[in-house]
Amino acid sequence: MSSVVFCQDSILERPVAVKFLQDGTHGRRMADELAALLKMRSKHVVQIYDICRFPDDCIGIIQEFVDGPDLLESFAAPASASSYYKQLWQIAAGISDIHAVGVIHRDIKPNNMKVDAEGVIKIFDFGLARDTGPAAATVGFVGTPGFAAPELYATTATFTPAVDVYAFGITALFLATGSLPAELTAFPPRPLAAGYFGALGLGLGAEVIRLLDGCIAPTAAARPPMSAVRDALARHLLFDKHQALVVFRGRPSYLNSGNRNIALDLPSVGRVEISYDGLIFRVTAVTGEVFINNSTVTAGQALPGCCVVALGSQARRATERAFITFDLSHPEIVL
Numbered sequence: 001m002s003s004v005v006f007c008q009d010s011i012l013e014r015p016v017a018v019k020f021l022q023d024g025t026h027g028r029r030m031a032d033e034l035a036a037l038l039k040m041r042s043k044h045v046v047q048i049y050d051i052c053r054f055p056d057d058c059i060g061i062i063q064e065f066v067d068g069p070d071l072l073e074s075f076a077a078p079a080s081a082s083s084y085y086k087q088l089w090q091i092a093a094g095i096s097d098i099h100a101v102g103v104i105h106r107d108i109k110p111n112n113m114k115v116d117a118e119g120v121i122k123i124f125d126f127g128l129a130r131d132t133g134p135a136a137a138t139v140g141f142v143g144t145p146g147f148a149a150p151e152l153y154a155t156t157a158t159f160t161p162a163v164d165v166y167a168f169g170i171t172a173l174f175l176a177t178g179s180l181p182a183e184l185t186a187f188p189p190r191p192l193a194a195g196y197f198g199a200l201g202l203g204l205g206a207e208v209i210r211l212l213d214g215c216i217a218p219t220a221a222a223r224p225p226m227s228a229v230r231d232a233l234a235r236h237l238l239f240d241k242h243q244a245l246v247v248f249r250g251r252p253s254y255l256n257s258g259n260r261n262i263a264l265d266l267p268s269v270g271r272v273e274i275s276y277d278g279l280i281f282r283v284t285a286v287t288g289e290v291f292i293n294n295s296t297v298t299a300g301q302a303l304p305g306c307c308v309v310a311l312g313s314q315a316r317r318a319t320e321r322a323f324i325t326f327d328l329s330h331p332e333i334v335l
Contacts, residue, residue, distance in 0.1 A: 006065060009049075015065040016049060020058055034061065036126040039101040044094030046124040066122050071110035071171075075178050081203045085237045086335065088172050090121040092230035095168055098123070099161045099226055106159065108167035109147040110174055119335050146170065146185045150218050153188035162220035168229070169215025176200050191218045205236050207279075238331050240278040244303075245327040255281065266311035266322045272297060281328060289313045303328065 005018045037048035050062040068074070078084035091113065098105050105126060112125040143152050149166035151157055174180060177200070183190040197204065197212040204212075211232055214224045235242075240257040248264055255262050255276050261284075265271040270288030274281060281303040283292075290297045291310040306328055312321030 009062075015067070016062050017065040018052075019061045019063065020054075034059075036098070036101075036103045036105075037061065037063065039103060040097065042094055042097035043120060044090050044122055045097060046122050063124075064122070066114040066116050066124070068114055068116075071113045071115070071121070071175065073111070074115070075110070075175070077178065078176060078202060081205075082237065084176065084202055084204070085208070085233050086333075087121065087175055089230060089233035089237055089333065090335070091123065091168060091171065092226055092233055094121070094123040095164050096226045096230045099164065104159060104161055105164050105167075107144060107147075108164050108171060109144050110171055113171075145187055146180050146189070148189075149220065150188050151220055160220055161226065162223045165215050165223040165226055165229070166217075166220075168226065169212055169223075172212055172215070173197070176202060192216060205279075207232050208236055234333060235279045237333055241331050242276065242279075242281070243329045244276070244281055245329075246324060247327075248324040249322065264309065264311065264322075264324050269316075269320065269322075270311040272309060272311070274303065281326070289316075 003020050005020070007016050007018055008014075009016050034048075034051060037046070040047065046066060047064040048061060049064065052060045052062065054060055078087070091108075095105065095108065103126075105123065107125060108123070113121055113123050115121050143163075144167075147167045147170045149159070149163040152159060152163060170180065170184060173184075173196070176197075181192065183192055195209075195213060196216070198209045211224050211229050214222060215229065217223050243254055243256040246253050246255055246262060246264075253259070253262065255274065257276070257278065260277070261273065261275045263271065263273045266288075268288075270290040271286070272283060272290045273285040275284045276282075283297055283299055283301045283303070286297050286299055289312050291313070292301070293304065293307050294310070294314075297309075303326055307326050309324040309326065310321060311324070
């Protein structure tokens with residue numbers, strides 16, 4: 001749909017990619033791409049620097065240039081579950097940022113991603129992007145076979161962010177194996193057998209396997225939001241690195257990989273036990289009157305970020321209640 005010329009910005013002294021609309025391409029698609037890129041402020045999506053109009057109504061998009069091969073050209077089997085998580089988390093983070101501004105990329109695939117000089121994966125090529133909403137539809141198939149979601153093969157395809165989730169799942173499969181099974185390259189694609197990611201032998205966590213299998217579900221409604229996939233991958237990348245500062249009766253203590261369990265007790269009122277499993281801080285046992293952020297607590301419940309645990313109901317006097325603050329840390333993922 002376009003041509004790209006690589007140039008040097010003589011003012012800011014940096015390489016840029018200038019993308020031009022080719023003859024015969026609908027202007028609406030260029031407008032979609034411009035709208036999508038202008039909204040982006042993401043570490044994992046190429047940045048647009050400027051827009052120029054050239055003779056004959058030709059528009060050029062001046063954008064970040066990422067040197068080197070794309071993920072299709074540079075495929076290498078993952079050395080470990082951690083290295084695989086790191087790749088997928090970056091891609092999921094970029095797609096989540098795209099969806100957060102109401103945009104669907106619609107052409108997620110390994111050769112639309114590059115790794116910059118600092119090892120950061122960046123998503124580019126918004127030539128098929130559309131804003132979400134009632135107008136998000138197309139007549140006839142537009143996409144990349146093998147990576148396009150099943151619903152895009154319909155005569156009139158109405159699409160949602162779930163098409164990017166599906167393409168992410170297929171990209172994840174390619175990055176694990178370097179190829180795609182015949183079911184996915186059929187036109188339209190056929191569903192894979194259940195539990196496909198679990199059979200890859202990469203040592204992935206059960207939560208990640210469940211979400212990745214969900215990404216390639218044949219129906220859009222069955223696929224998880226991209227933000228949920230991103231957050232799960234982040235938890236596994238940071239396994240055993242989280243920490244909670246717990247303050248009870250003025251005394252601080254820490255809940256982390258070196259101290260995985262804590263019990264908070266107000267005799268005759270309430271008691272709660274909280275543990276850290278390397279991924280999540282979770283309530284493991286509760287008796288009596290226990291509340292988190294004024295909501296009733298149940299065993300198995302995950303702590304919702306920084307919060308306050310109250311022992312004793314609001315019907316009691318303040319002197320009969322105790323409050324414990326939890327300050328949960330979120331370490332930065334270092335690529």
